[in-house]
Amino acid sequence: MKLLNVDTLEEAVGKLLRAAETLPLHTQMIRTEEALGRILAGDAVSAEDIPGFRRSTVDGYAVVAQDTQGAAETLPVFLKLTEEVSAGQVPGRCLQSGRCAYVPTGGMLPEGADAMVMIEYCEPFGAGEIAVGQPVSPGRDVVPVGEDIRAGTVFLKRGTEIRAQEIGALLAAGIGKIPVFAPFQVTILSTGDELVEPGVTPGPGQMRDINTGVLKTLARQYGCDVIHTGLIKDEKEQFLRTVKAAMGGSDLVLLSGGSSKGNKDFTAEVIEQLARPGVFTQGLALKPGKPTILGYDEPSRTILAGLPGHPAAAMLVFVLLFGRIFKQLRGEKPPFCIRAKMECNVPGAPGRETCQLVRLLPAEGGYLARPVFGKSGLITTLTEADGYIMIPLNREGLCTGESVDVWLM
Amino acid sequence: MKLLNVDTLEEAVGKLLRAAETLPLHTQMIRTEEALGRILAGDAVSAEDIPGFRRSTVDGYAVVAQDTQGAAETLPVFLKLTEEVSAGQVPGRCLQSGRCAYVPTGGMLPEGADAMVMIEYCEPFGAGEIAVGQPVSPGRDVVPVGEDIRAGTVFLKRGTEIRAQEIGALLAAGIGKIPVFAPFQVTILSTGDELVEPGVTPGPGQMRDINTGVLKTLARQYGCDVIHTGLIKDEKEQFLRTVKAAMGGSDLVLLSGGSSKGNKDFTAEVIEQLARPGVFTQGLALKPGKPTILGYDEPSRTILAGLPGHPAAAMLVFVLLFGRIFKQLRGEKPPFCIRAKMECNVPGAPGRETCQLVRLLPAEGGYLARPVFGKSGLITTLTEADGYIMIPLNREGLCTGESVDVWLM
Numbered sequence: 001m002k003l004l005n006v007d008t009l010e011e012a013v014g015k016l017l018r019a020a021e022t023l024p025l026h027t028q029m030i031r032t033e034e035a036l037g038r039i040l041a042g043d044a045v046s047a048e049d050i051p052g053f054r055r056s057t058v059d060g061y062a063v064v065a066q067d068t069q070g071a072a073e074t075l076p077v078f079l080k081l082t083e084e085v086s087a088g089q090v091p092g093r094c095l096q097s098g099r100c101a102y103v104p105t106g107g108m109l110p111e112g113a114d115a116m117v118m119i120e121y122c123e124p125f126g127a128g129e130i131a132v133g134q135p136v137s138p139g140r141d142v143v144p145v146g147e148d149i150r151a152g153t154v155f156l157k158r159g160t161e162i163r164a165q166e167i168g169a170l171l172a173a174g175i176g177k178i179p180v181f182a183p184f185q186v187t188i189l190s191t192g193d194e195l196v197e198p199g200v201t202p203g204p205g206q207m208r209d210i211n212t213g214v215l216k217t218l219a220r221q222y223g224c225d226v227i228h229t230g231l232i233k234d235e236k237e238q239f240l241r242t243v244k245a246a247m248g249g250s251d252l253v254l255l256s257g258g259s260s261k262g263n264k265d266f267t268a269e270v271i272e273q274l275a276r277p278g279v280f281t282q283g284l285a286l287k288p289g290k291p292t293i294l295g296y297d298e299p300s301r302t303i304l305a306g307l308p309g310h311p312a313a314a315m316l317v318f319v320l321l322f323g324r325i326f327k328q329l330r331g332e333k334p335p336f337c338i339r340a341k342m343e344c345n346v347p348g349a350p351g352r353e354t355c356q357l358v359r360l361l362p363a364e365g366g367y368l369a370r371p372v373f374g375k376s377g378l379i380t381t382l383t384e385a386d387g388y389i390m391i392p393l394n395r396e397g398l399c400t401g402e403s404v405d406v407w408l409m
Numbered sequence: 410m411k412l413l414n415v416d417t418l419e420e421a422v423g424k425l426l427r428a429a430e431t432l433p434l435h436t437q438m439i440r441t442e443e444a445l446g447r448i449l450a451g452d453a454v455s456a457e458d459i460p461g462f463r464r465s466t467v468d469g470y471a472v473v474a475q476d477t478q479g480a481a482e483t484l485p486v487f488l489k490l491t492e493e494v495s496a497g498q499v500p501g502r503c504l505q506s507g508r509c510a511y512v513p514t515g516g517m518l519p520e521g522a523d524a525m526v527m528i529e530y531c532e533p534f535g536a537g538e539i540a541v542g543q544p545v546s547p548g549r550d551v552v553p554v555g556e557d558i559r560a561g562t563v564f565l566k567r568g569t570e571i572r573a574q575e576i577g578a579l580l581a582a583g584i585g586k587i588p589v590f591a592p593f594q595v596t597i598l599s600t601g602d603e604l605v606e607p608g609v610t611p612g613p614g615q616m617r618d619i620n621t622g623v624l625k626t627l628a629r630q631y632g633c634d635v636i637h638t639g640l641i642k643d644e645k646e647q648f649l650r651t652v653k654a655a656m657g658g659s660d661l662v663l664l665s666g667g668s669s670k671g672n673k674d675f676t677a678e679v680i681e682q683l684a685r686p687g688v689f690t691q692g693l694a695l696k697p698g699k700p701t702i703l704g705y706d707e708p709s710r711t712i713l714a715g716l717p718g719h720p721a722a723a724m725l726v727f728v729l730l731f732g733r734i735f736k737q738l739r740g741e742k743p744p745f746c747i748r749a750k751m752e753c754n755v756p757g758a759p760g761r762e763t764c765q766l767v768r769l770l771p772a773e774g775g776y777l778a779r780p781v782f783g784k785s786g787l788i789t790t791l792t793e794a795d796g797y798i799m800i801p802l803n804r805e806g807l808c809t810g811e812s813v814d815v816w817l818m
Binding site: 155163164198215218 | 517565604812
């Protein structure tokens with residue numbers, strides 16, 4: 001069963017991606033040390049080999065490996081100590097067979113040496129000799145030149161999310177600034193005659209607008225700049241003026257409706273009136289999220305979206321549509337999900353895909369997913385949830401014990 | 410087998426927690442909208458019921474449920490329309506049996522009404538009557554007063570991490586500022602004669618210091634302020650002066666050593682000399698992470714830690730020790746881990762717990778964990794890894810196909 005004029009989530013994502021591909025994907029240069037959470041906009045290539053010298057990974061003696069053949073604790077090999085190399089220093093001489101040099105962790109091996117013997121297996125023996133009690137093969141405890149990062153090769157790909165370790169690798173290669181994707185510019189407008197600003201005490205029948213705050217936070221988490229927010233009344237002229245003004249500088253204008261019927265019509269009408277080619281999705285076969293409206297204005301390169309008024313629905317639709325396409329446009333890896341078993345049966349919605357909020361409970365061998373139920377519009381269903389699962393269009397529901405993928409939220 | 414003078418991870422965490430419990434756990438008030446990722450330092454209680462009125466979750470007609478008994482599409486019940494309530498408005502009159510009122514989604518039900526019938530099941534019939542084609546029970550599609558958040562009750566507990574949805578719930582309750590835990594104050598000092606600042610081109614035998622950048626990023630991720638960083642040479646007097654100065658304003662002083670043997674001794678000596686009672690852990694039964702040194706200075710309330718010089722080891726030890734105790738001190742929920750199956754055998758280390766880096770690969774029914782091997786000190790082992798697994802002290806290793814918990818990193 002397919003609802004008339006309504007897109008599945010996949011269809012809507014496909015249409016959105018086609019529209020979003022025309023959005024300008026700007027990049028900007030930022031300091032590597034400040035790049036946590038940003039997405040690399042170009043491959044990172046090192047100009048140098050890292051390490052730039054043969055580095056010891058242990059405190060010990062640099063040797064010619066062959067000299068240690070047959071060495072044992074009870075029958076050590078005696079090698080003449082030629083020098084003690086300090087950290088950060090270049091060894092003074094080339095190492096010949098029958099000799100050894102002390103090298104600390106991180107220190108440089110002398111030429112001629114091809115392995116390290118850990119200090120634990122060696123003992124000074126007087127007369128400048130070291131008794132080596134362990135045989136080693138060539139390369140043992142030595143990092144060759146370029147083993148960590150090879151000059152001229154890509155060591156981090158475009159689309160990589162910068163974590164602490166990527167900052168480390170970039171700094172190791174001496175790359176102090178990197179290109180990252182510039183944030184998308186987003187305007188968020190809440191509509192609904194019943195809404196008041198969060199700082200205002202609502203009168204009877206009124207509610208505080210929370211969608212703006214929730215969507216602003218989410219948009220930032222997904223790498224957007226929120227350049228303007230506003231609360232507008234269900235009055236068409238004001239609506240038109242505000243949306244039109246927002247289209248100038250925004251890549252995405254999010255309208256989260258009071259969800260009243262009149263309001264829903266407003267959103268579609270306004271997008272149709274202002275945007276060319278206009279609305280391309282009028283309703284999603286998704287629970288929650290049915291009253292979602294998507295459109296595009298080619299001249300100003302703006303995506304326009306009417307999200308449901310219920311906070312849980314608005315949040316989930318944002319994540320499922322925009323969270324996904326923003327990541328895809330920047331070439332990011334998909335996030336990891338957590339495999340869990342359903343704690344109880346949960347019904348799907350006829351003819352619609354269902355996005356079901358769940359809590360994760362530690363259990364033998366993994367997690368149990370407990371559905372968080374609640375009337376639509378309750379924000380506390382979201383605060384109780386750790387994530388969500390998707391119940392496909394063609395499934396009546398999920399059964400107790402069934403394995404599900406939980407997406408953290 | 411237990412190494413002499415060496416603590417297990419659990420023992421070290423226990424000792425650290427006892428020391429850290431004396432650290433001042435300051436709180437600060439911040440704007441709710443700016444609180445993403447912060448940890449709530451007190452329970453959140455609403456002064457109001459949310460919603461503050463009986464709210465409809467659908468567009469439709471408010472009715473006395475009993476009136477709709479027996480209604481069917483083919484045999485509707487006829488109810489007199491008394492008014493159309495607008496969003497944000499108080500209904501004009503009390504609803505009596507035999508009557509109905511139009512109420513939009515988010516609108517207020519008139520007194521007397523106890524259920525909603527969705528507009529899809531109703532039809533205007535002329536003469537101000539509505540034909541209702543569906544029976545409903547009391548409460549249907551109505552959010553009672555206080556169902557989302559009840560006045561006077563805790564709706565978010567101390568220790569909760571603030572996500573977009575928590576911001577929404579707080580704004581719904583009109584809570585514009587919240588108490589969160591103030592960051593711990595951290596000083597990070599890298600030591601090693603072979604190290605140069607990241608902006609400098611290393612000479613032969615030298616390397617860029619990357620531990621400072623990696624640890625600074627991690628510390629911030631775990632809710633710390635990094636108040637001072639510095640690169641110091643393996644020179645005891647400078648070392649002593651710098652650490653002593655840092656102890657004044659820091660909760661935690663991290664020393665990440667060049668790992669050379671001399672250096673390791675320095676760290677323990679310096680902590681012993683400056684701190685009372687001083688060093689409490691000298692070495693961890695952990696791979697990597699053996700050369701970790703932990704101490705505490707009671708007068709200045711400073712934890713002092715000497716981390717391994719290898720970036721991967723320093724990062725993992727920070728996460729396993731400080732990531733864990735910071736979360737525990739603030740009462741946070743532990744993070745979720747990802748269950749995966751080992752792609753191949755992986756050995757443990759005799760007498761030590763092993764922290765093994767892994768990549769996660771999507772597979773039938775979940776993920777495969779592929780170990781990331783590499784000589785110690787390679788930063789690219791960390792950039793290739795999605796997370797890590799722990800191999801217990803008493804296990805020789807893990808087998809292909811064995812289930813493991815992967816902690817994302």
